[in-house]
Amino acid sequence: MNELREWTATLCADLGLDDARDLDCAAVVAMARNVGRVVSNPAGPVTAFLVGMAVARGLSPADAAARLDELTRRWPRIDWRD
Template sequence: MSVLDTWTAAACDDLGLTPADVDVKAVLDVARDVAHNVVRPGAPVTAYLMGLAVGRGADPAEVAARLSSLALDWPGDGRE
């Protein structure tokens, strides 16, 4: 088990979730797309927004796809 897996399991346990509730790869992929194509601090903010949307009933895979698409189509060079 990796440190990330251990952390995810511990965080899920603390929040009353199960690791199966979390698509870690999708969250990391979205964070990468935002960090590389928009701005680095946008990655954790976007992950939070993703969680809010999913918590309000949105489909996790659809949210991830929409946010990655938005980030990949973002104009500019990703620098502030």
């Protein structure tokens, strides 16, 4: 068991959540990394938390991912080379 899987299983147990079999860690990490690059580094983990809240309130993970992808694509980017 790798460290991330061990951590998420332990955290889920401690928080009283069902085990994380359906958790796609790679997708969550990619989401946070992408938002961190497009918006700002602190926006990555905050976004992951907010998307998790939305899913917990009934939004499907696929819909949440699609909405986030669309919003990220529309977000204005700063070209630091100027």
